[in-house]
Amino acid sequence: MAAEEVGQAPHGEGVVGQLSDWVNDHIRTVLLGPSLVALFVVFIYPATMLLWLSLQNTRGIGETFEPAYNYGRIFSDPTFWNAVEKTLIYSTGSLVLSVGAGLAIALALNKVLDSRVRNTYSTLILISWAVPLSIVGVTWRWMFNGQLGVVNKLLIDLGILQSSYSWLGNSLSAMVVVILADSWSRIPFAAVVLLAGLQSIPQEMYDAAKMDGATTLQTFRHVTLPYLRPSFFVAGLITWMFAFRAFAIPFSTTGGGPGGATETLAVYIHRFGIQLLDYGFASAVSVFLVGVTLIVATGYVYFVLEQIEEIEV
Incomplete structure (x- = not known):
């Protein structure tokens, strides 16, 4: 009665009221439903299909259900272990740099000290992070081209080299180039995350260290690094995960060559799944890649949480 006196519709009256009642009664479904649908479409269904395909023998005409076939091929194929080795070198090098x-x-x-200048610099360094990785790979490939590359020209002009050097034609230098290209594209992210960590360190800690007569190195070791540890963990984990699964830069820079010297697991998967159309085996390698990433990420996060609890204590 009171609701009618103030001009409001009774609870549940009309289509709008009934819809409001349904939303209120199913608020969890309304809030979580779209997210769960998106999770199913984007992750759960593709992951299930990937696992199912990894159990199929797709060599030849048609496909047959042979659960152990592709996984047996993985562990007996020397080129697979070469790809694992190159992936570990690639991801570790990119992480460190x-x-x-x-x-x-x-x-x-x-x-x-000027926050506007600092924010301007922070924005500028993010430009390299915004560049698509395939473009980064093509750019670095032309920079280190043995005949027309700007790097060779610069080194020859400086007298460091006497003649052009085939950077991408040598196994060691090709790996160095793709690691440099990958790390160049990920430096801005690490810098922004670590800068946020530095900004969160209480100034009182530096003042106390200065009063105690600590040197710059001692302050960095005993104040900056401990407080920066969570930011290191975040930057390190995300950087490693992306580098471990990297495809665009090694593929667009060297195509996995020369002779498989820069063939990461992602490029290896592309070779079997797209070029050779052996998508069952490619799916099995993909399952291995995703599994390793999840295991490392889970262990890493667990370790990070323990470290953060120690810092807070």
Whole structure:
């Protein structure tokens, strides 16, 4: 009665009221439903199909259900273990370089007192992160081209090289180039994450260290690094995960060559799944790749949570 006196419709009256009642009674479904549908479409269904395809023998005409066939091929194929080795080298090298350079940039930006200048620099360094990885790979391929590359021209002009060098034609230098290209594209992310960590360190800690007579190196070791540890964990995990699954840069830069020297697992999967149309075997390697990533990420996050609890205590 009171609701009618103030001009409001009674609870549940009309289509709008009934719809509101249904939303209120099923609020969890309304809020979580779209997210669960998106999760199913984007992850659960493709992952299930990937696992199912990995159990199929797709060599030849048609496909047959042979659960152990592709996984047996994985562990008996020497080219697979070569791809695992190259992936570990690639991802570890990119991790070390991107986080190391990101830390140096973050420390430099943290010294800038004017927040507007600091934010401007932070925005500018994000430009390289915004460049598509395939374009990064093609750019670095032309930079290190043995005949027309700007790197060779610069080194020859400086007198460091006497003649052009085939950077992408040598196994060691080709791996160095793709690692440099990958780390270059990921440095901005690491720098921004570490800069945020530096900004969160209480100034009182630095003041106390200065009063105690600590040197710059001692302050960095005993104040900056402990407080920066969670940011290191975040930057390191995300950088490694993307580098471990990297495809665009090694494929567009070297195509996995020369002679498989830069063939990461993602490029290996492309070779079997797209070029050779053996998608059952490619799916099995994909399951291995995703499984390793999930195991490492889960263990890493568990370790990070323990470290954060120690810092808070």
